[in-house]
Amino acid sequence: MDTDLALGWLRAAAAAVEQHEPELTALDAAIGDGDHGANLRRGFTAVLAALDALPPDTPVGGVLSRAGTTLISTVGGAAGPLYGSALRTTGAALPAPAADITDLAAALRAGLSAVQKLGGAVPGDKTMVDAFEPAVAALERAAFDGFSLREAAALAAEAAERGARDTVPLEARKGRASYLGPRSVGHQDPGATSTALLFRALARAAGA
């Protein structure tokens, strides 16, 4: 991943969030408070403006960190600190001008750890971790198997989407959906859904 791909990823993510805002809103209204789509859209709109203001020679890590900082400053709720910290930590783990799949997988693993440390969620709690963890694991496997970034990103996106779908039968144990107890069963988690959108955006940006 180089600077152009990082920029392409975040712009594709912004477009995906905008396009899927109604879906995220509907999912969140069912088991949360219905603001996930609007909050992420506000955040990624600010990210687009922040990216436009970056010096052209900003390295990959700097691009991702700036996006993370912007999300923390604009989203609010749990999603702002969680996605923001994920991107900042991922960015901090990528100091070189470009990163291969192994670097990217390791950096995203660090980003996932930051999310889990902040939010306290583990896989199965019906949160964004349920999409994030399998996506990172798929990237790690793809790196080990010597796949291209395009192939690896496609596998990660599929894994994230599967992980998001698999939240449907789960009972939420973290986040606002947990207040519903057993009534959270039967709904797809909005956070896992938006995470899957972000990994699909990475695959698109990588040409998959």
Next chain:
Amino acid sequence: MKKLINTPESVLDDALAGIAAAHPELTVDRAARVVLRAGGPRPGKVAVISGGGSGHEPLHVGFVGPGMLDAACPGEVFTSPVPDQLLAAIKAADGGAGVVFVVKNYTGDVLNFQLAAELAAEDGIEVRTVLVNDDVAVRDSTWTAGRRGTGAAVVVEKAAGAVAERGGTAAEVAAAGQLANSASRSFAVALSAATVPAAGRPGFELPEDQVEVGVGIHGEPGRRRAPLRPARELVAEVVEAVLSEHTLSAGHETIVLVNGLGATPLLELYIVFGEVAAKLAERGIRIARSLVGNYVTSLDMAGFSLTLTKADARLLDLWDAPASTPALRRP
């Protein structure tokens, strides 16, 4: 959706403009989205700062003033404020004696306040946090997000604010807030859902003859649905729920908050209060103080929450201490 707004996107900005225009005793920084007591920081006084999603008015902005909060940070509707806002509030309100945050226990609020406290620490400002978690509809365990913060926020802000106003240290202010929180338990019932302006539709649909039991203040559905019954029966269930996780029992005194969720007439809230009083009397619990009205709302949700605070001499003294805020005044 029928609402008195200009656009869904400008709800918070437009409301802040109105608050600024209506309350010259407050300083409203519309760019930073911080509401402060006018006159700048008070040297040597601990700053009590709270915040949370908008849509719960008068909480928290309505409790800014002498005797309660030094600053409040309103987030977007039902969305916690961001760390930048909270840091701006800290810098504007810090009088050099430290800062105490009052944070309702929601994942988003906790994370954003925590990030702000870390940023403040880098600038050499110590921030203590009082977590409000009074809602017994949510099971409190390490495997969940824990009990939500609801009506007790009013009691916590009153108690912490009173100690700060009297010149207490940051540790004393935080301890008073924690005492008020530990002594309080709440439970809510909704008759209709709230409509978030950006969503345009109610958070859930409730048939004419149904209520949501154990509902939160963010338009999220409750733990279960139940048939609508006479106020007496609904209140009996709510009192039972609150007391089942409370140390209140016969011979104790309590501060009672019967709180409207936004769209319930005061007339009905008084009916509820009357039933609460009857139930408490049956159990030998004495009402020491009462508050009836809309204090921690959920936009246009209909329904009420009940908060019972076990009162001792110290808490009653703080509850009675002078306060001058838009929403709560004590001579």
